Amino acid sequence: MRYKPPFTLTSEILNLVAEISQQVGELNASQLNASSQLRKQNRIKTITGTLAIEGNTLTEEQVTAIVEGKPVLGSMRELAEVKGAIAAYDALPTFTPSAIDDLLTAHGLMLSDIFANAGEFRSKGVGIHKGGVVHHVTPPAHQVSGLMADLIQWLKQTKDHPLIASCVFHYEFEFIHPFADGNGRMGRLWQTLILSKWQPIFINIPVESLVHQHQEAYYLAIRNSTAQTDCSPFIRYMLQMILDAIEDSTSRQFENAGISAGINAGLKLSPLDHAILELIKADRYITNAMLAEQTGKALSTIERRIKKLKEHLFLKRVGAKKTGHWEVHS
Structure with missing residues (x-):
């Protein structure tokens, strides 16, 4: 393998992998009885959360209405973002994580109603700004295809645990920033895809909702990983969000089943x-x-x-x- 992203596996990371694996086994058993309503609620949480990170202001109630085909007041862009995310997540089970064409197709579904170059890698350089300060200058556009090919090939061949590999891919994807728009939501979508190929239950775990609740820590983990040239801070952060999302899902499943206080x-x-x-x-x-x-x-x-x-x-x-x-x- 000619390319390997830089990361260090700490004892904290390994402990999180072990704990998540145990929790997933327990949740798998209980999810056998999970209602379609609960799965729908989780999908709505996922879509609302991942778009809220990017500044979309539509609520879970409004996203639910859109899913149900009801009219919703909102800006054309925000409504298009929700409809695009619904389409991308609905198609998620049909995608292969190591297929570049699927990645481009998913981006097209996610953003086709928002800008003309959806489904294509960017053709210009991009700087990541926050609060008027440049935090990251992305690789030149002419390098994007090669960098993504290397990353996809690593994902295809890696022997690392899917929990680790999904976090590494997510960080490296954000670092490369292959698209002109929608990189954050696509990185989170593809991490969910990678995890779902390991354990299908991840299709119904709204990790994105937890990331939204801890959004500043998300960006801090990315910045720290970039500064250290080692994505371990991001791996730790995402594994904790995954574990918290699993625990929240378990709790809501019992509530949804009608168990009172x-x-x-x-x-x-x-x-x-x-x-x-x-x-x-x-x-x-x-x-x-x-x-x-x-x-x-x-x-x-x-x-x-x-x-x-x-x-x-x-x-x-x-x-x-x-x-x-x-x-x-x-």
Whole structure:
């Protein structure tokens, strides 16, 4: 193999791969009973999230209406972006990750109603700006085809785990920036495609929605990877988002099944939920940061699980945020 993207596999990355693999196995079993409505909701979250990262302001409710063929008020561009994303994600199972023609076809579906050169690699140089500052000058346009061919060939031949390979491809794709527009949403689409070829369940896991919730960290991970000439920061970030998305999907599946709040109603707690509750029972003044450290989870994951436990009446916060304490209800 003549080309290999630069990345370092840390113990943190390997631990995330192991944890995601375990969670995927558990979710695969439970998804056998997942409703078509839940799958539809996840797809809508995916589309809304990936477009919101690019500045699209349409809500999940509006995207749902578009999916259902109902009229929606909005700018022509935003409506076209949603319709393009729907078409691209609907076609996702028909694509092969290592096929350049499929990549170009997907870009055409995603952006054909937005600009004339959809489905073609860019013909000009591009600078990535944020806040008026140039953060990245892309490779010259005449190098794009060769760089993409190298990246696709690496993806086709790599022995790295699909979780790792999908993150590496996503980062390298953004670095090359092969299209004049739509590179962010295409990088996320293709990572989902790569993951879905490993585990089809990823078609229905809205990772893009979590990325949108942590959008600044997404761009920071890209910048740090570029500065280090090593995409490990981006791999760590994306693996954490994937893990968080899986945990969120598991939680919403039980809610969607009509399980009401409260322990007596039979709400299924994850192993992480049990660990959080036990730690709080042992120390009712414990902070979210301490819970993250003691469970080995990201702070964002702990915050989401705490929110869910409070919504379902397992937990109650008494007093002020800094000086108060937790009560566990059983």
